[in-house]
Amino acid sequence: MRKIFAIIKYDILANKSSKYIMTILFYPIVLTLVLGFVLKNVFYSNYExxxxxxxxxxxxxxxxxxxxxxxxxxxxxxxxxxxxxxxxxxxxxxxxxxxxxxxxxxxxxxxxxxxxxxxxxxxxxxxxxxxxxxxxxxxxxxxxxxxxxxxxxxxxxxxxxxxxxxxxxxLKREMTSYDYYGVAEFTMIIMYISLFSLGIVNTQRRNGTEGRIFLAGVSKLQYIISRILSMTIFNMVLMTVPFIILKEIIGIYYGTDLLTLFTIFITLNLFAAALGVTFGFLFKEERVANTMIQAVVIPALTFLGGGYVYFGDNIPFVFDLITKFSPLRWANRSIINMIYGGDYSKVSTSVAINLTLTLILILISYLKIKGEEKLS
Missing domain, CATH: 3.40.190.10 (Periplasmic binding protein-like II)
Structure with missing residues:
Protein backbone atom coordinates (compact mmCIF):
# COMPACT_ATOMS: atom_id res chain seq x y z
CA MET A 1 0.00 0.00 0.00
CA ARG A 2 2.89 2.37 0.78
CA LYS A 3 4.25 1.82 -2.72
CA ILE A 4 0.89 2.77 -4.25
CA PHE A 5 0.72 5.93 -2.15
CA ALA A 6 4.25 6.84 -3.20
CA ILE A 7 3.38 6.53 -6.91
CA ILE A 8 0.15 8.50 -6.42
CA LYS A 9 2.08 11.29 -4.69
CA TYR A 10 4.67 11.35 -7.48
CA ASP A 11 2.01 11.54 -10.21
CA ILE A 12 0.08 14.34 -8.53
CA LEU A 13 3.19 16.46 -7.92
CA ALA A 14 4.57 15.75 -11.40
CA ASN A 15 1.37 16.68 -13.20
CA LYS A 16 1.85 20.38 -13.92
CA SER A 17 0.29 20.56 -17.36
CA SER A 18 -1.12 24.08 -17.62
CA LYS A 19 -3.20 23.01 -20.64
CA TYR A 20 -4.85 20.29 -18.58
CA ILE A 21 -5.51 22.57 -15.62
CA MET A 22 -6.99 25.32 -17.80
CA THR A 23 -9.19 22.78 -19.61
CA ILE A 24 -10.60 21.40 -16.37
CA LEU A 25 -11.10 24.81 -14.76
CA PHE A 26 -12.74 26.73 -17.57
CA TYR A 27 -14.29 24.35 -20.13
CA PRO A 28 -17.27 23.23 -18.04
CA ILE A 29 -18.05 26.84 -17.14
CA VAL A 30 -17.73 28.21 -20.67
CA LEU A 31 -19.59 25.32 -22.33
CA THR A 32 -22.42 25.47 -19.78
CA LEU A 33 -22.92 29.19 -20.38
CA VAL A 34 -22.68 28.95 -24.18
CA LEU A 35 -24.88 25.86 -24.67
CA GLY A 36 -27.28 26.94 -21.95
CA PHE A 37 -27.85 30.24 -23.78
CA VAL A 38 -27.76 29.05 -27.40
CA LEU A 39 -30.02 26.02 -26.88
CA LYS A 40 -32.34 27.59 -24.34
CA ASN A 41 -35.44 27.70 -26.54
CA VAL A 42 -34.85 24.26 -28.06
CA PHE A 43 -34.37 22.82 -24.60
CA TYR A 44 -37.56 24.22 -23.20
CA SER A 45 -39.64 22.97 -26.11
CA ASN A 46 -38.21 19.48 -25.66
CA TYR A 47 -38.47 19.40 -21.89
CA GLU A 48 -42.02 20.66 -21.51
CA LEU A 171 -42.21 21.89 -7.37
CA LYS A 172 -41.39 25.55 -8.05
CA ARG A 173 -37.90 24.44 -9.10
CA GLU A 174 -37.83 23.71 -12.82
CA MET A 175 -34.83 22.50 -14.78
CA THR A 176 -33.41 25.16 -17.08
CA SER A 177 -31.07 24.68 -20.02
CA TYR A 178 -28.25 25.99 -17.83
CA ASP A 179 -29.06 23.43 -15.13
CA TYR A 180 -29.05 20.60 -17.66
CA TYR A 181 -25.78 21.58 -19.33
CA GLY A 182 -24.26 22.29 -15.92
CA VAL A 183 -24.55 18.53 -15.39
CA ALA A 184 -23.87 17.32 -18.95
CA GLU A 185 -20.75 19.44 -19.56
CA PHE A 186 -19.35 18.64 -16.12
CA THR A 187 -19.53 14.90 -16.78
CA MET A 188 -18.10 15.41 -20.27
CA ILE A 189 -15.03 17.23 -18.94
CA ILE A 190 -14.40 14.35 -16.56
CA MET A 191 -13.75 12.19 -19.62
CA TYR A 192 -10.77 14.36 -20.59
CA ILE A 193 -8.84 12.96 -17.65
CA SER A 194 -8.23 9.96 -19.92
CA LEU A 195 -5.92 12.07 -22.08
CA PHE A 196 -3.71 12.90 -19.14
CA SER A 197 -3.59 9.44 -17.61
CA LEU A 198 -2.57 8.37 -21.13
CA GLY A 199 0.18 10.99 -21.05
CA ILE A 200 1.49 9.77 -17.71
CA VAL A 201 1.79 6.17 -18.91
CA ASN A 202 3.57 7.15 -22.13
CA THR A 203 5.91 9.63 -20.43
CA GLN A 204 7.03 7.10 -17.83
CA ARG A 205 7.54 4.47 -20.51
CA ARG A 206 9.69 6.84 -22.58
CA ASN A 207 11.95 7.96 -19.73
CA GLY A 208 12.29 4.46 -18.26
CA THR A 209 10.50 5.26 -15.00
CA GLU A 210 8.08 2.37 -15.47
CA GLY A 211 10.89 -0.17 -15.60
CA ARG A 212 12.56 1.26 -12.49
CA ILE A 213 9.24 1.09 -10.62
CA PHE A 214 8.90 -2.61 -11.43
CA LEU A 215 12.50 -3.23 -10.32
CA ALA A 216 11.64 -1.55 -7.00
CA GLY A 217 9.18 -4.37 -6.31
CA VAL A 218 5.94 -2.74 -7.41
CA SER A 219 3.63 -5.32 -8.98
CA LYS A 220 1.96 -4.80 -12.35
CA LEU A 221 -1.46 -4.55 -10.73
CA GLN A 222 -0.24 -2.03 -8.15
CA TYR A 223 1.27 0.06 -10.92
CA ILE A 224 -1.98 0.14 -12.93
CA ILE A 225 -4.17 0.92 -9.91
CA SER A 226 -1.85 3.69 -8.69
CA ARG A 227 -1.94 5.34 -12.14
CA ILE A 228 -5.75 5.34 -12.09
CA LEU A 229 -6.09 6.51 -8.49
CA SER A 230 -3.56 9.33 -8.85
CA MET A 231 -5.40 10.91 -11.77
CA THR A 232 -8.80 10.37 -10.15
CA ILE A 233 -7.74 12.13 -6.95
CA PHE A 234 -6.01 14.95 -8.79
CA ASN A 235 -8.96 15.49 -11.10
CA MET A 236 -11.59 15.45 -8.32
CA VAL A 237 -9.66 18.03 -6.29
CA LEU A 238 -9.17 20.23 -9.34
CA MET A 239 -12.81 20.01 -10.46
CA THR A 240 -14.12 21.30 -7.15
CA VAL A 241 -13.19 24.78 -8.41
CA PRO A 242 -15.49 24.86 -11.48
CA PHE A 243 -18.15 23.02 -9.45
CA ILE A 244 -18.20 25.75 -6.82
CA ILE A 245 -18.25 28.48 -9.50
CA LEU A 246 -21.10 26.80 -11.39
CA LYS A 247 -23.10 26.15 -8.23
CA GLU A 248 -22.53 29.25 -6.12
CA ILE A 249 -21.79 32.02 -8.64
CA ILE A 250 -23.61 31.01 -11.85
CA GLY A 251 -26.44 29.34 -9.91
CA ILE A 252 -26.55 25.86 -11.45
CA TYR A 253 -28.81 23.66 -9.35
CA TYR A 254 -27.18 20.39 -8.31
CA GLY A 255 -29.76 19.40 -5.72
CA THR A 256 -29.10 18.81 -2.03
CA ASP A 257 -27.68 15.27 -2.04
CA LEU A 258 -24.07 16.12 -2.86
CA LEU A 259 -22.80 12.81 -1.44
CA THR A 260 -24.63 10.77 -4.09
CA LEU A 261 -23.72 13.32 -6.75
CA PHE A 262 -20.01 13.06 -5.99
CA THR A 263 -20.23 9.28 -5.82
CA ILE A 264 -21.29 9.32 -9.47
CA PHE A 265 -18.56 11.84 -10.33
CA ILE A 266 -15.85 9.78 -8.58
CA THR A 267 -16.77 6.50 -10.28
CA LEU A 268 -16.94 8.27 -13.65
CA ASN A 269 -13.46 9.67 -12.94
CA LEU A 270 -12.19 6.16 -12.24
CA PHE A 271 -13.53 4.96 -15.58
CA ALA A 272 -12.01 7.89 -17.48
CA ALA A 273 -8.61 7.46 -15.81
CA ALA A 274 -8.65 3.71 -16.50
CA LEU A 275 -9.53 4.38 -20.14
CA GLY A 276 -6.43 6.54 -20.63
CA VAL A 277 -4.16 4.05 -18.87
CA THR A 278 -5.46 1.17 -20.99
CA PHE A 279 -5.02 3.08 -24.25
CA GLY A 280 -1.49 3.90 -23.14
CA PHE A 281 -0.71 0.19 -22.93
CA LEU A 282 -2.63 -0.86 -26.06
CA PHE A 283 -1.13 1.70 -28.48
CA LYS A 284 2.61 2.10 -28.88
CA GLU A 285 2.17 5.43 -30.66
CA GLU A 286 0.95 8.07 -28.19
CA ARG A 287 -0.33 10.23 -31.04
CA VAL A 288 -2.60 7.42 -32.29
CA ALA A 289 -3.98 6.74 -28.80
CA ASN A 290 -4.50 10.45 -28.18
CA THR A 291 -6.36 10.87 -31.46
CA MET A 292 -8.54 7.84 -30.78
CA ILE A 293 -9.61 9.15 -27.38
CA GLN A 294 -9.95 12.82 -28.30
CA ALA A 295 -11.53 12.47 -31.74
CA VAL A 296 -13.53 9.26 -31.40
CA VAL A 297 -14.17 7.95 -27.89
CA ILE A 298 -14.95 11.17 -25.98
CA PRO A 299 -17.10 12.77 -28.74
CA ALA A 300 -19.07 9.52 -29.22
CA LEU A 301 -19.73 8.98 -25.51
CA THR A 302 -20.58 12.67 -25.03
CA PHE A 303 -22.99 12.77 -27.97
CA LEU A 304 -24.78 9.62 -26.84
CA GLY A 305 -24.81 10.97 -23.30
CA GLY A 306 -26.61 14.15 -24.36
CA GLY A 307 -23.60 16.41 -23.79
CA TYR A 308 -23.93 18.27 -27.10
CA VAL A 309 -27.67 18.11 -27.77
CA TYR A 310 -30.37 17.39 -25.21
CA PHE A 311 -32.24 14.17 -25.95
CA GLY A 312 -35.81 14.13 -24.77
CA ASP A 313 -37.59 11.04 -23.56
CA ASN A 314 -39.51 10.38 -26.78
CA ILE A 315 -36.63 9.18 -28.94
CA PRO A 316 -36.74 6.12 -31.23
CA PHE A 317 -36.29 2.80 -29.44
CA VAL A 318 -33.17 1.79 -31.41
CA PHE A 319 -31.43 5.11 -30.75
CA ASP A 320 -32.45 5.00 -27.09
CA LEU A 321 -30.85 1.54 -26.89
CA ILE A 322 -27.62 2.85 -28.45
CA THR A 323 -27.40 5.77 -26.00
CA LYS A 324 -27.39 3.29 -23.13
CA PHE A 325 -23.91 2.16 -24.19
CA SER A 326 -22.58 5.51 -23.00
CA PRO A 327 -21.69 5.77 -19.28
CA LEU A 328 -22.34 9.50 -19.60
CA ARG A 329 -25.98 8.83 -20.53
CA TRP A 330 -26.49 6.82 -17.35
CA ALA A 331 -24.62 9.37 -15.24
CA ASN A 332 -26.55 12.35 -16.63
CA ARG A 333 -29.96 10.65 -16.40
CA SER A 334 -29.35 9.38 -12.88
CA ILE A 335 -28.28 12.85 -11.71
CA ILE A 336 -31.21 14.64 -13.38
CA ASN A 337 -33.72 12.09 -12.08
CA MET A 338 -32.27 12.31 -8.58
CA ILE A 339 -32.33 16.11 -8.50
CA TYR A 340 -35.73 16.75 -10.08
CA GLY A 341 -37.67 13.55 -9.44
CA GLY A 342 -36.21 12.31 -6.18
CA ASP A 343 -35.59 9.07 -8.05
CA TYR A 344 -32.43 7.13 -7.17
CA SER A 345 -33.19 4.02 -9.22
CA LYS A 346 -30.62 4.79 -11.94
CA VAL A 347 -27.87 5.86 -9.53
CA SER A 348 -26.84 2.32 -8.60
CA THR A 349 -26.87 1.34 -12.29
CA SER A 350 -24.66 4.28 -13.23
CA VAL A 351 -22.18 3.57 -10.43
CA ALA A 352 -22.14 -0.16 -11.26
CA ILE A 353 -21.48 0.55 -14.96
CA ASN A 354 -18.60 2.90 -14.15
CA LEU A 355 -16.99 0.47 -11.71
CA THR A 356 -17.50 -2.55 -13.99
CA LEU A 357 -15.92 -0.76 -16.95
CA THR A 358 -13.04 0.34 -14.72
CA LEU A 359 -12.38 -3.25 -13.61
CA ILE A 360 -12.55 -4.48 -17.22
CA LEU A 361 -10.01 -1.85 -18.30
CA ILE A 362 -7.73 -2.77 -15.38
CA LEU A 363 -7.87 -6.41 -16.48
CA ILE A 364 -7.08 -5.47 -20.10
CA SER A 365 -4.13 -3.33 -18.98
CA TYR A 366 -2.82 -6.10 -16.74
CA LEU A 367 -3.04 -8.73 -19.49
CA LYS A 368 -1.30 -6.36 -21.89
CA ILE A 369 1.63 -5.76 -19.51
CA LYS A 370 1.96 -9.47 -18.75
CA GLY A 371 1.94 -10.20 -22.48
CA GLU A 372 4.76 -7.70 -23.06
CA GLU A 373 6.72 -9.29 -20.22
CA LYS A 374 6.52 -12.72 -21.85
CA LEU A 375 7.64 -11.33 -25.23
CA SER A 376 10.66 -9.68 -23.69
Missing part, protein backbone atom coordinates in the same frame (compact mmCIF):
# COMPACT_ATOMS: atom_id res chain seq x y z
CA UNK A 49 -43.58 18.30 -19.00
CA UNK A 50 -45.89 15.74 -20.54
CA UNK A 51 -49.13 14.52 -18.99
CA UNK A 52 -48.65 11.35 -16.94
CA UNK A 53 -51.32 8.67 -16.68
CA UNK A 54 -51.81 7.24 -13.19
CA UNK A 55 -53.71 3.96 -12.84
CA UNK A 56 -54.87 3.03 -9.36
CA UNK A 57 -56.32 0.01 -7.60
CA UNK A 58 -58.29 1.02 -4.50
CA UNK A 59 -59.59 -1.14 -1.68
CA UNK A 60 -62.34 1.43 -1.11
CA UNK A 61 -61.32 2.18 2.46
CA UNK A 62 -61.05 5.60 4.08
CA UNK A 63 -57.25 5.70 4.09
CA UNK A 64 -57.14 4.94 0.35
CA UNK A 65 -59.58 7.76 -0.33
CA UNK A 66 -57.49 10.12 1.79
CA UNK A 67 -54.36 9.17 -0.14
CA UNK A 68 -56.05 9.87 -3.46
CA UNK A 69 -57.38 13.21 -2.17
CA UNK A 70 -53.87 14.29 -1.20
CA UNK A 71 -52.51 13.32 -4.60
CA UNK A 72 -55.39 14.90 -6.54
CA UNK A 73 -54.81 18.18 -4.70
CA UNK A 74 -51.53 18.50 -6.63
CA UNK A 75 -53.10 18.43 -10.08
CA UNK A 76 -52.73 22.19 -10.38
CA UNK A 77 -48.96 21.88 -9.94
CA UNK A 78 -48.12 18.77 -11.96
CA UNK A 79 -49.92 17.43 -15.02
CA UNK A 80 -51.46 13.97 -14.64
CA UNK A 81 -54.69 12.02 -15.19
CA UNK A 82 -56.04 9.28 -12.95
CA UNK A 83 -57.92 6.13 -13.95
CA UNK A 84 -59.24 3.35 -11.73
CA UNK A 85 -58.58 -0.25 -12.86
CA UNK A 86 -59.74 -3.65 -11.58
CA UNK A 87 -56.44 -5.06 -10.30
CA UNK A 88 -52.72 -4.42 -10.24
CA UNK A 89 -52.06 -6.90 -13.07
CA UNK A 90 -54.18 -4.77 -15.40
CA UNK A 91 -52.36 -1.66 -14.19
CA UNK A 92 -48.92 -3.19 -14.79
CA UNK A 93 -49.95 -4.30 -18.26
CA UNK A 94 -50.94 -0.73 -19.08
CA UNK A 95 -47.74 0.88 -17.75
CA UNK A 96 -45.74 -1.75 -19.65
CA UNK A 97 -47.14 -0.31 -22.89
CA UNK A 98 -47.09 3.36 -21.90
CA UNK A 99 -43.83 4.87 -20.61
CA UNK A 100 -45.59 8.01 -19.34
CA UNK A 101 -47.68 6.16 -16.77
CA UNK A 102 -47.63 4.88 -13.20
CA UNK A 103 -49.72 2.61 -11.02
CA UNK A 104 -50.79 2.75 -7.36
CA UNK A 105 -52.05 -0.21 -5.38
CA UNK A 106 -53.76 -0.26 -1.96
CA UNK A 107 -53.61 -3.78 -0.55
CA UNK A 108 -53.27 -5.18 2.95
CA UNK A 109 -52.93 -1.68 4.41
CA UNK A 110 -49.90 -0.82 2.29
CA UNK A 111 -49.41 1.63 -0.56
CA UNK A 112 -47.25 0.47 -3.48
CA UNK A 113 -46.19 2.55 -6.47
CA UNK A 114 -45.24 0.90 -9.78
CA UNK A 115 -43.62 2.34 -12.90
CA UNK A 116 -41.89 1.46 -16.15
CA UNK A 117 -38.08 1.57 -15.79
CA UNK A 118 -37.92 3.38 -19.14
CA UNK A 119 -40.19 6.15 -17.90
CA UNK A 120 -39.67 9.74 -18.97
CA UNK A 121 -38.41 12.57 -16.77
CA UNK A 122 -42.02 13.69 -16.36
CA UNK A 123 -42.90 10.23 -15.06
CA UNK A 124 -39.96 10.31 -12.66
CA UNK A 125 -41.17 13.61 -11.19
CA UNK A 126 -44.69 12.27 -10.54
CA UNK A 127 -43.18 9.02 -9.25
CA UNK A 128 -41.12 10.99 -6.71
CA UNK A 129 -44.23 12.84 -5.53
CA UNK A 130 -46.22 9.61 -5.19
CA UNK A 131 -43.43 7.92 -3.27
CA UNK A 132 -43.27 10.79 -0.80
CA UNK A 133 -46.99 10.56 -0.10
CA UNK A 134 -46.83 6.75 0.06
CA UNK A 135 -44.05 6.92 2.66
CA UNK A 136 -46.24 9.03 4.94
CA UNK A 137 -49.24 6.74 4.64
CA UNK A 138 -47.21 3.55 5.03
CA UNK A 139 -45.87 4.91 8.31
CA UNK A 140 -49.47 5.38 9.44
CA UNK A 141 -50.36 1.83 8.41
CA UNK A 142 -47.37 0.54 10.41
CA UNK A 143 -48.59 2.45 13.47
CA UNK A 144 -52.05 0.93 13.12
CA UNK A 145 -50.64 -2.61 12.98
CA UNK A 146 -48.99 -2.01 16.35
CA UNK A 147 -51.82 0.02 17.85
CA UNK A 148 -55.09 -0.53 15.90
CA UNK A 149 -56.83 2.41 17.53
CA UNK A 150 -54.10 4.97 16.94
CA UNK A 151 -54.85 5.70 13.30
CA UNK A 152 -58.25 7.03 14.26
CA UNK A 153 -56.51 9.93 16.04
CA UNK A 154 -54.56 11.00 12.94
CA UNK A 155 -55.82 14.17 11.29
CA UNK A 156 -55.56 13.33 7.56
CA UNK A 157 -56.56 16.86 6.56
CA UNK A 158 -53.51 18.21 8.40
CA UNK A 159 -51.27 15.68 6.67
CA UNK A 160 -52.71 16.79 3.34
CA UNK A 161 -52.12 20.48 4.13
CA UNK A 162 -48.55 19.90 5.34
CA UNK A 163 -47.67 17.81 2.31
CA UNK A 164 -49.28 20.21 -0.18
CA UNK A 165 -47.42 23.19 1.27
CA UNK A 166 -44.15 21.25 1.17
CA UNK A 167 -44.58 20.14 -2.44
CA UNK A 168 -45.66 23.62 -3.47
CA UNK A 169 -42.21 24.86 -2.53
CA UNK A 170 -40.38 21.88 -4.04
Missing amino acids: MEKVKVYYVSDGKEASAQFLDVFKSLQGKIDFDMEKVQDINEANEKIGKNYDSLAISFTDKEVKVYRNNNGSVSTEIVYGVLNTIADKFNVMYSIEKINPGAIGNIDFSKVQKDFTDFKKIE
